[in-house]
Amino acid sequence: MPPQLQYLAGLALLSPLLPVLFWQGKRVRQEAPELPEAARSRTGQWGEGPPVRRVILLGESTVAGVGVTDHREGLAGQLAAGLSKGWGTAVHWEVVARSGYTAKRVTSELIPQLAGKAADLCVVGLGGNDTFQMTSPRRWRRDVKNLIKAIGLQLPHCPVLFAQLPPVGEFPALTPLLQRVLGGQVLLLHEVLRDLTGQYPGVYFPDRPIRFKEWAAKAPDGLEVEDFFSDGVHPSRLTYAMWAEALADFALEQLAPGRH
Numbered sequence: 001m002p003p004q005l006q007y008l009a010g011l012a013l014l015s016p017l018l019p020v021l022f023w024q025g026k027r028v029r030q031e032a033p034e035l036p037e038a039a040r041s042r043t044g045q046w047g048e049g050p051p052v053r054r055v056i057l058l059g060e061s062t063v064a065g066v067g068v069t070d071h072r073e074g075l076a077g078q079l080a081a082g083l084s085k086g087w088g089t090a091v092h093w094e095v096v097a098r099s100g101y102t103a104k105r106v107t108s109e110l111i112p113q114l115a116g117k118a119a120d121l122c123v124v125g126l127g128g129n130d131t132f133q134m135t136s137p138r139r140w141r142r143d144v145k146n147l148i149k150a151i152g153l154q155l156p157h158c159p160v161l162f163a164q165l166p167p168v169g170e171f172p173a174l175t176p177l178l179q180r181v182l183g184g185q186v187l188l189l190h191e192v193l194r195d196l197t198g199q200y201p202g203v204y205f206p207d208r209p210i211r212f213k214e215w216a217a218k219a220p221d222g223l224e225v226e227d228f229f230s231d232g233v234h235p236s237r238l239t240y241a242m243w244a245e246a247l248a249d250f251a252l253e254q255l256a257p258g259r260h
Contacts, residue, residue: 003137003188010184011134017177024175025132032173033231038065038074042095046080049090054118055080056094056155058110059125062166063097067230067240071095074240075125075163075247082248083121102129103143107150114154121251122151122158127165127193131186141192148200161251162197162205163243165190170211172225173232204254210243218242 001009014021045052057063057076065074071093072078080093094117096110103126124147130140151160168174169183190209197205226232228239235243 003191007137007185007188010181014181021177021181024178028173028175028178032233035066035231035234037061037097037099038068038071038095040070041072041077043093044072044077044080045090045092046077047084047090052090052092053083053087053120054092054094055083055121055123056096056114056117056119057123057125058114058151059097059106059123059163060101060127060129061097061099062128062163062235063095063123063125064099065095065097066099067234068237073237075123075235075244078241078244079123079248079251082245083251086248086252097125100129102126102133102135103140103147107143107147111147111150111154114151117155119155119158121255122155122160123163123247123251124151124160125163127186127189128168130189131165131168131182134185135189137188137192140189141196144193144196148196148203157202159255160200160203161247161254162193162203163247164206164208164210165193167210170225171233172229204251206247206250 057079063075065071065076068074070077076093076095080091084091096113098105098110101110106124106126126144126147130143135143148160151158165186167183168186169179171179171182174182187209193205194207197203223238228236230236
């Protein structure tokens with residue numbers, strides 16, 4: 001069944017539970033600590049140059065570094081470190097992101113900030129807020145299409161890498177009901193993004209969703225699922241490091257000379 005039909009069918013089944021879902025969501029928002037974006041180092045560099053490759057990271061709270069105080073410990077710095085090691089060059093990174101932004105808001109409010117910039121890779125991290133807002137697959141497809149086109153206008157010929165969507169269904173801050181509903185929603189958005197990015201040359205997306213059980217098997221012994229989150233929703237320093245490592249490996253493979 002196409003994602004849009006799955007979405008509509010799901011809404012119909014959930015209609016009797018909407019008051020409960022609304023109440024549970026409101027309670028989660030009230031109880032969860034409100035963490036700030038990383039305050040330090042929205043730009044930085046790993047490795048020595050020249051040459052220097054430039055990476056721009058665009059998106060929502062995870063790209064904005066919520067959960068750590070310094071972007072060098074977040075997705076931006078950790079990803080730049082992995083790319084620098086793999087490429088054998090210096091990597092300069094810049095964060096253009098805001099907590100709470102959807103794909104539509106990133107396109108309208110953040111993409112204009114790319115004017116006049118140059119990059120060798122643009123990394124996009126989105127999907128959490130569109131999941132929480134229950135954005136329909138049809139609208140998500142339209143918004144991501146507009147985002148890809150807008151990036152292409154500002155950064156011509158720059159490869160675009162979409163990071164995996166957050167594993168909302170495993171967020172420990174959520175109730176079991178919210179985990180089930182929002183976990184299903186994020187999988188629908190994942191399916192749309194996987195299909196859509198495959199239609200654009202130079203646009204990449206890891207087609208395997210994040211599964212924390214698999215990551216936990218690679219982590220130090222004795223950790224609980226809560227150790228992977230800073231507030232029950234956003235990544236911890238450990239998770240940013242593991243996520244960045246996986247994303248760097250994928251980028252290095254996809255962008256390897258002679259692959260395409």
